[in-house]
Amino acid sequence: MNSYAEIVRALGRFPLGPVVAGKTLNGDGVIEVVDPATEDVIAEVANGTVADALDAVDVAQAAMQPWAALSPRRRSDILRKAFDLMIDRSEALARLITLENGKSLPDARGEVAYAAEFFRWYSEEAVRLSGVIEQAPAGANKIMVLRQPIGVSLLITPWNFPAAMATRKIGPALAAGCSVILKPASETPLTALAIGAILAEAGVPDGVVNIVPSTRSNDISSTLLDHDLVRKVSFTGSTEVGRVLLGHAARSIVSASMELGGNAPFLVLADADVDEAVAGAMVAKLRNGGSACTAANRFIVHSSIADQFAERLAAEMATLRIGPGLDQESNVGPLVNAKTRDKVSTLVGDALAAGAKASVGGSAPDRIGYYYTPTVLTDVPRDASILSQEIFGPVAPIVAYDDLDEAIALANRTEYGLVSYVYTRDLRIGLRVAERIDSGMVGLNRPLVSDPAAPFGGTKQSGLGREGGHEGMLEFTESKYIAVEW
Template sequence: MAHHDVLPSVPTQLLIGGKWTDSSDGARTDVVDPATGQTLCSVADATPADGQAAVAAAVAAQRDWAATPARERGEILRRAYEAIIADVDRFATIITLEMGKPLAEARGEAKYAAEFLRWFSEEAVRLDGHFGHTPDGNSRAMVLAQPVGPCLLITPWNFPLAMGTRKIGPAVAAGCTMVLKPAPQTPLASLALASVLSEAGLPDGVLNVVTTNRAAEVVEPMLTGGDIRKLSFTGSTEVGRLLLAQAATKVVKTSLELGGNAPFIVLDDADLDRAVEGAVTAKMRNMGEACTAANRFFVHESVAEDFAGKLAERMGALTVGSGLESTSQVGPLIDPDGLSKVTELVDDAVAKGARVVVGGTAPDGPGYFYQPTVLADVHPDSDLCRTEIFGPVAAIQTFTDVDDAVARANDTEWGLVGYLFTQDLDKAFRVSEAMEVGMVGLNAGIVSNPATPFGGVKQSGIGREGGRVGIEEFLEHKLIVMPR
């Protein structure tokens, strides 16, 4: 498939009430290829009025959609799953063009994204209620699971297809209508997904898609208008706090998947080769542009030099280039801001005493590339220890005492995921239990799976996505009490 041949197959308008339409003021916003800095195409740039029209369409469709049999809702998701799997290369190309990740990773994302649709197609018919008697024997109690109502789904640019399906899947299965606002950098995967869902039989108005470069103006009136009953947001903690405050004005049910600052702890008894492989996976997936990316490496001082050397050898051997090139293993960062942030963080760490083992520079353009980088002897006061790096930089600190490593790992406002490498069963459980995170990769560099709950603690978010609990976020439980 010629890479740019996929673009004409992707709608570039807003989807409101089942109709593809231009923004009310005719504005459009460009989508840029981060590997070249060149414009790929433009999409409709929604106004606040368009956002309100999308909410109205979701409200209008809610009653009939909630009454649609669960099996029918599940079958729509199943058909959409099969359509994406049959068209993986097209979806992968779209993801790579707008977001930059290598095609092999983009194919992985497309399959992962589709898997959420399959998982929740199976959950749609398992929305069990409850019938029983109160403990005093005087009443019957019935509990019904019902859809929460119209939802606002806001997704980030780093997994442009999977973050959509992770929210749309459970919403469809639960019987909720939706307004989806994808990230302005990567709207194309969401538009292609909406097209597939329509073809799979999703009724008009159930999913509405609003692409916009004016998020603050468009989102706030949606959240504070009183018709949206559920917000699901994936993005930065900073924006999450803002949306949480807006959602509070109408007490909107909220789930937030926010930033991370993942610790990666290597104990002295770890299988070092396995730890290095896990580190490459946990650090380099998506060029490090993932909230689950390993950020702060805490390595026992007895193995730190070995670990840094092996990791530098693996990361230094990775091929950097456009994601469309078959040899590319590391694509560009998302935009000039992403690149300058990584550059500044590395420069700051080096100024505070860090040693560059490999990388540490941005190659000449075009595109927003940064070399895979390993820093040793990183000072804890370095900015990259307190900030989500969102780039291909592994920053290594050392420790001698396990409890000290855990305390330092927990010394952050975030708590999404932590990684631990050890062959000692007792330490494996003790440290896993002590880490203040929502997920632990134990001798594993990847934790995400559609069949398991994903989410964090502290300022990494509220609620869980995926797994059996993922659909609960889109349901209310109604109690009906009747005397015996």
């Protein structure tokens, strides 16, 4: 099951174009889906138009009232069915992700399991959308607060986790009673369309989930955010695009959730177990080949163990084999496109020119596919661009520090604040450091933080709001206060 045709047969056919009210539209032109490992076109998807997106708004508005009127238990059962179907077809979904995204098959399998969990978690949360009733302080009446679906929601997802970023938004929106319009990344529309087909099979009524793959992202998002029926936008992607979307949302006072860029520091304190820190670094850095907003971006290591840490990390990186994600022997697949690979090359090249040294890697291999060799950089100048920008590739720049306050200052010296990692044997010190780091999430002696049951999100330029946990469903609701006397 390595070819696209074999994967589709195993997965079940799904639409190859915008899906509005359960019907596949013709769009205008096509999106060529490219396998990053071979640079070959594997499929063509009809390119959605602004008119398609506007039709989706009207359809979503009409479908939302009966969907919200369903019992919470019924919405729960449908989401649970979607979870079961995703698990049943997990291998085919994983291979589809690898084909259009490039990530290694183990990474893709992990993503499918993670993505499916959002449907299971929000199937459980759908029946727990509780309000409050309390006595007004003056004693004259009761204060009743209801949680109601916010309305038609525009969901915009990136290419790096095409399944998980879709389910992380669709799950809570449907649990809350909203209808949605999903705009997936044009690099990876196939996974989104396959998940849409699974939701329809699970029992989601036509029009509740509409999917508009398109290369006309700016035109569609700006038009829909100016539409008076669109009440919510949830976006995962770059901070630059997030700022633009927030500007559009402000014009119509649209509620916005933004999961934006990251520049995660990975702190290794003087007392840390170096072997454990290196093992954690390999996971925190190389999940999805480094193309993750949660990927460790800067390694801030105490000077007493910096050389030891760099040597062991380089040795581990050197064992990794790059190759097509579907190749069982590959550890690191290609990056998603040439632009992403070239950005990584530029950041590494600038760092090397400024005096950094490559312990391993440091260049793109001469082969077909958008590959970059796993790289460890030492002696990185503190003003190097690679320390201030999101790398989105398998590159680990290391900076040594002497004083803990200095390490925390280095960690916080960024406009981003999504996630941080801290390794230490002393839990007391670790918790103190975690409190002082300005980020929405901290992995303390743990290289992974993502969990459907936990609130995911950042501070500063890394975004607004939270996804996952109970908070993730509340993002798709409005509080209604009723003053009542009895």
